Amino acid sequence: MDAATNAEIGKRAFQVFLGSFFYIFLVAKLIGSENKAKWFKRRTNYTFFNRRGIFGEYINFGYPITWQGILVFIAIYGGIFGFGYWYIFFY
Numbered sequence: 001m002d003a004a005t006n007a008e009i010g011k012r013a014f015q016v017f018l019g020s021f022f023y024i025f026l027v028a029k030l031i032g033s034e035n036k037a038k039w040f041k042r043r044t045n046y047t048f049f050n051r052r053g054i055f056g057e058y059i060n061f062g063y064p065i066t067w068q069g070i071l072v073f074i075a076i077y078g079g080i081f082g083f084g085y086w087y088i089f090f091y
Helices: 006-031 033-039 054-058 067-089
Strands: none
Touching: 006 033, 006 067, 033 067
């Protein structure tokens, strides 16, 4: 098995980064705004440096405050890191 070049690894990392936005957007769409509000606590104090655009606010979950929020958190980050690690280093 040939080793991947730095360019291939960089390309794969970028693909995982881009795909993670679509994955988080899909999870946010499936969960819905009302469940996100129940399961996660969002930031209340915004400054110039941590403002987000329209899509950034939509995919911003906050931090989990219920067990459902913890499950969603594990599904999102576990899926991204698990798939990303496999795709970058083993695919």
